[in-house]
Amino acid sequence: MATLTLAPMEGVVDVYMRDMLTRIGGFDLCVSEFVRVSQQRYPASVFYHLCPELKNGGRTPAGVPVHVQIMGGEAGVMADNAAFAAELGAPGIDINFGCPAKTVNRHDAGATLLQWPDRLYEIVSKVRRAVPECVPVSAKMRLGFADKSLALENALAVEAAGAGKLTIHARTKMEGYRPPAHWEYLRPIRERLCIPVVANGEIWTVADYEKCREISGCDDVMVGRGVIARPGLGGEIMASRKGSIHSPAFGWPEIVTLIGEYRQLITGMGNPPREAGRLKQWTKLLGRTYPAATDLFMAIRRFDDPRDIMAVVKKMEQRAMAAA
Numbered sequence: 001m002a003t004l005t006l007a008p009m010e011g012v013v014d015v016y017m018r019d020m021l022t023r024i025g026g027f028d029l030c031v032s033e034f035v036r037v038s039q040q041r042y043p044a045s046v047f048y049h050l051c052p053e054l055k056n057g058g059r060t061p062a063g064v065p066v067h068v069q070i071m072g073g074e075a076g077v078m079a080d081n082a083a084f085a086a087e088l089g090a091p092g093i094d095i096n097f098g099c100p101a102k103t104v105n106r107h108d109a110g111a112t113l114l115q116w117p118d119r120l121y122e123i124v125s126k127v128r129r130a131v132p133e134c135v136p137v138s139a140k141m142r143l144g145f146a147d148k149s150l151a152l153e154n155a156l157a158v159e160a161a162g163a164g165k166l167t168i169h170a171r172t173k174m175e176g177y178r179p180p181a182h183w184e185y186l187r188p189i190r191e192r193l194c195i196p197v198v199a200n201g202e203i204w205t206v207a208d209y210e211k212c213r214e215i216s217g218c219d220d221v222m223v224g225r226g227v228i229a230r231p232g233l234g235g236e237i238m239a240s241r242k243g244s245i246h247s248p249a250f251g252w253p254e255i256v257t258l259i260g261e262y263r264q265l266i267t268g269m270g271n272p273p274r275e276a277g278r279l280k281q282w283t284k285l286l287g288r289t290y291p292a293a294t295d296l297f298m299a300i301r302r303f304d305d306p307r308d309i310m311a312v313v314k315k316m317e318q319r320a321m322a323a324a
């Protein structure tokens with residue numbers, strides 16, 4: 001059965017966003033923001049901070065499992081932390097070989113490791129051996145660092161090391177987030193590997209989802225920015241997977257209601273300026289799908305009190321109701 005995974009996105013897809021998006025529906029799995037592992041085994045508080053769902057059986061309130069992602073270049077410490085995350089109840093461990101951030105890459109982690117398939121092998125195999133067999137271990141990588149010449153070799157190394165699944169963001173580190181995503185490079189990898197290959201990158205609509213699956217040959221897909229910009233995308237994809245012609249796409253009034261729900265959720269942060277930051281960040285991304293979100297963003301961009309932001313949202317809601 002084809003699966004849809006909600007992408008890990010540091011500073012964007014946190015416990016609140018996972019809660020909201022998995023309640024809307026369409027997702028089989030989430031992956032947490034990465035735990036940056038460098039020299040030591042972290043205390044439980046670090047894992048609980050990035051993946052509070054660990055206290056809820058490793059699932060969102062809607063029941064979708066959240067795998068814990070770890071990132072680092074030192075195989076032994078990665079293995080220790082992975083084993084501890086599993087002990088805390090992580091329903092799966094994902095290893096990040098895709099992060100393009102300069103500071104991360106300078107410190108021997110993320111996409112820089114794609115230059116050495118033997119290092120991917122070492123990290124994945126040590127993590128696999130450290131984690132109980134019943135806990136799946138997967139990896140997420142890009143097509144390469146500077147170029148795509150090692151894409152297949154890296155993928156084969158991950159598989160040989162015992163990972164049960166590999167997600168590939170179809171761009172190199174150098175290509176950053178510049179469109180297009182090179183889905184065509186995934187097909188030969190998918191054809192060589194026995195484990196599932198999950199296609200990722202640049203899926204904003206159901207049409208992109210279908211095109212990506214057709215070009216990559218991958219049944220399984222991961223979506224990140226697309227669902228932040230279009231919160232109904234998971235449900236729309238699910239409907240298309242079931243062959244339904246009914247489109248569950250959200251209109252702007254539903255999005256305004258969702259903004260209110262999200263605001264309620266993020267009060268859990270207990271940090272009004274950060275909450276305001278999250279509201280502005282999301283509103284800006286929504287502008288890609290909903291022109292009214294851009295108007296909203298322009299109206300709130302200087303606010304750092306969520307109550308001021310919500311007063312503007314309320315006015316918009318009242319105007320929309322009056323016009324209906």
Ligand SMILES: Cc1cc2nc3c(=O)[nH]c(=O)nc-3n(C[C@H](O)[C@H](O)[C@H](O)COP(=O)(O)O)c2cc1C
Nearest residue numbers: 007008009010033034096169201202203223224225
């Ligand atoms: C703000 C931001 C944060 C991200 N954080 C992570 C992360 O913590 N771990 C990871 O593996 N990928 C991370 N990514 C990459 C995404 O998971 C995904 O591979 C990428 O955005 C491409 O997919 P998309 O086009 O569907 O967004 C991040 C991307 C963005 C834009």
